[in-house]
Amino acid sequence: MAGPRTVRAARGNRLTARGWPQEAALRMLCNNLDPEVAEHPERLVVYGGSGRAARDWASFDAMVRTLTDLRADETMLVQSGRPVGVMTTHEWAPRVLIANSNLVGEWSTPEEFRRLEGLGLTMYGQMTAGSWIYIGTQGILQGTYETFAAVAAKRFGGSLAGTLTVTAGLGGMGGAQPLAVTLNGGVALCVDCDPRAVRRRLDHGYLDVAADDLDHALRLVEDARTRRAPLSVGVVGNAAEVLPRLLAAGTPVDVVTDQTSAHDPLAYLPLGVPFEQMADHAREKPEEFTRRARESMAAHVDAMVGFLDAGAEVFDYGNSLRAEARLGGCDRAFDYPGFVPAYIRPLFCEGKGPFRWAALSGDAADIAATDRAVLDLFPDNEPLARWIRTAGERVRFQGLPARICWLGQGERDRAGERFNDMVASGELTAPVVIGRDHLDCGSVASPYRETEAMRDGSDAIADWPLLNAMVNVASGASWVSIHNGGGVGIGRSLHAGQVTVADGTPLAGEKIRRVLTNDPGMGVIRHVDAGYPEAERVAAERGVRIPLRED
Ligand code: NAD
Numbered sequence: 001m002a003g004p005r006t007v008r009a010a011r012g013n014r015l016t017a018r019g020w021p022q023e024a025a026l027r028m029l030c031n032n033l034d035p036e037v038a039e040h041p042e043r044l045v046v047y048g049g050s051g052r053a054a055r056d057w058a059s060f061d062a063m064v065r066t067l068t069d070l071r072a073d074e075t076m077l078v079q080s081g082r083p084v085g086v087m088t089t090h091e092w093a094p095r096v097l098i099a100n101s102n103l104v105g106e107w108s109t110p111e112e113f114r115r116l117e118g119l120g121l122t123m124y125g126q127m128t129a130g131s132w133i134y135i136g137t138q139g140i141l142q143g144t145y146e147t148f149a150a151v152a153a154k155r156f157g158g159s160l161a162g163t164l165t166v167t168a169g170l171g172g173m174g175g176a177q178p179l180a181v182t183l184n185g186g187v188a189l190c191v192d193c194d195p196r197a198v199r200r201r202l203d204h205g206y207l208d209v210a211a212d213d214l215d216h217a218l219r220l221v222e223d224a225r226t227r228r229a230p231l232s233v234g235v236v237g238n239a240a241e242v243l244p245r246l247l248a249a250g251t252p253v254d255v256v257t258d259q260t261s262a263h264d265p266l267a268y269l270p271l272g273v274p275f276e277q278m279a280d281h282a283r284e285k286p287e288e289f290t291r292r293a294r295e296s297m298a299a300h301v302d303a304m305v306g307f308l309d310a311g312a313e314v315f316d317y318g319n320s321l322r323a324e325a326r327l328g329g330c331d332r333a334f335d336y337p338g339f340v341p342a343y344i345r346p347l348f349c350e351g352k353g354p355f356r357w358a359a360l361s362g363d364a365a366d367i368a369a370t371d372r373a374v375l376d377l378f379p380d381n382e383p384l385a386r387w388i389r390t391a392g393e394r395v396r397f398q399g400l401p402a403r404i405c406w407l408g409q410g411e412r413d414r415a416g417e418r419f420n421d422m423v424a425s426g427e428l429t430a431p432v433v434i435g436r437d438h439l440d441c442g443s444v445a446s447p448y449r450e451t452e453a454m455r456d457g458s459d460a461i462a463d464w465p466l467l468n469a470m471v472n473v474a475s476g477a478s479w480v481s482i483h484n485g486g487g488v489g490i491g492r493s494l495h496a497g498q499v500t501v502a503d504g505t506p507l508a509g510e511k512i513r514r515v516l517t518n519d520p521g522m523g524v525i526r527h528v529d530a531g532y533p534e535a536e537r538v539a540a541e542r543g544v545r546i547p548l549r550e551d
Contacts, residue, residue, distance in 0.1 A: 053081070076097075124490075140173045160184040165254065178207045182208065190235070208232045217233045359430065521544050
């Protein structure tokens with residue numbers, strides 16, 4: 001029986017498979033399981049709880065074998081992390097088609113999924129774990145940076161300078177918040193009940209200072225704010241206690257959000273439970289713990305609503321805090337919006353989303369060259385330039401060097417074609433793969449997150465991610481995936497992904513032009529259809545055809 005072992009993608013410009021699209025899928029599958037990239041590679045878990053790259057080690061081995069030998073007119077089919085067939089197709093078809101974690105509607109519950117997973121019939125693919133385009137924590141840093149940049153643009157004239165953001169949760173993903181705020185020029189006060197989480201963010205350079213206590217923290221943030229200097233301060237405490245205290249004291253707070261692990265009430269520390277006893281208490285008395293956690297979340301959210309009433313910018317950061325607080329008795333929990341309707345949707349209307357690429361050479365200089373190309377292509381986009389420069393200085397690569405930035409309709413295809421030209425000319429030492437997160441403008445139906453509060457009420461309509469996957473297949477993507485449950489859990493989302501290889505050939509150039517026009521184009525038409533005028537403007541300006549708008 002095949003068992004765990006250390007996996008690392010091949011580097012350099014020598015093929016181990018029959019062509020670059022196959023080679024790219026093979027390297028990215030292996031890269032997702034690189035110990036630098038994956039959270040628990042021995043269990044094939046890449047990130048996000050139990051998001052896997054392959055169902056089991058035998059499936060992993062079979063996929064490696066198959067990809068190595070796959071011809072340019074063949075397609076490997078993957079059913080929830082297991083290769084189930086190879087079909088003869090054609091050169092323009094994807095080399096891999098992936099469907100992960102999908103269940104028929106009525107059966108699409110976490111309980112039924114866990115039962116089927118226990119039987120070995122499915123696996124959880126998260127978003128980019130089972131579709132082989134996860135690039136480590138850079139992705140969450142950039143997304144969080146982009147969100148705070150949008151907050152700054154909407155409310156504070158484009159910069160967070162001179163503002164104070166209060167948030168909680170300095171864990172795996174929430175730990176990106178302090179750096180994302182300071183990159184936007186602001187001051188952040190970040191609360192976490194786990195001293196190790198505060199220490200880790202300090203050690204990794206995501207947090208500037210750890211305060212001794214709340215009074216010390218308040219002195220530090222007030223001083224930085226007055227000087228309009230960026231600063232992030234971490235403090236150990238329970239958010240359900242600290243936020244009500246800050247509100248009662250009349251602390252002038254400009255932005256409030258939260259990234260504690262509220263989606264799981266057994267992972268949120270209730271008031272009155274010492275942190276050291278949290279794990280034992282949750283294990284021994286899960287029902288009592290859940291009730292107390294929800295009551296505490298209600299106190300936490302009551303304070304957030306208080307800050308809202310006081311004029312602060314308050315938003316939910318996709319962790320289900322509002323829903324849990326409502327269960328805990330907070331009637332006004334949904335008074336403040338989720339981050340997508342509040343800030344991200346206008347970007348989605350422009351077809352913008354988390355465009356990303358990885359250098360198959362393994363050479364960081366290739367990413368540096370693509371960074372320069374992006375700066376050259378979009379000289380007027382100041383937040384983009386700030387991100388690219390900062391990422392070049394501060395992001396440590398995990399696995400194959402990679403980059404992410406948000407680009408929209410009419411931009412992604414230009415970047416992709418430039419990268420392909422750079423491979424052709426030898427400016428890049430090997431091909432690059434170009435993909436994205438499934439959290440994109442036209443690729444996901446997720447009523448608690450990406451499609452919350454759509455203008456026409458179409459939050460739960462899931463035809464869009466399916467059309468998105470089909471259009472990417474029809475446009476020449478190298479691999480395409482359709483998943484259930486990423487981000488918010490089984491039954492709560494359907495989403496699709498694509499990855500396209502730039503190997504420097506004219507054929508790759510043709511495919512890139514179509515995929516990277518049509519993929520963000522899905523975001524534009526999805527938002528035109530839902531009645532967003534911004535999307536109508538973008539469609540008209542950038543030539544996205546909408547039959548019902550044509551005479
Ligand atoms: P994590 O489990 O690594 O970290 C959560 C942190 O919250 C821990 O450090 C824990 O000590 C702290 N915490 C728990 N209860 C607390 C309390 N009462 N007071 C203060 N701190 C408390 O989780 P993560 O990976 O950082 O993700 C956090 C949450 O954000 C999850 O619910 C995740 O789904 C969500 N999330 C959403 C998005 C998005 O929508 N874009 C992105 C990232 C994360």
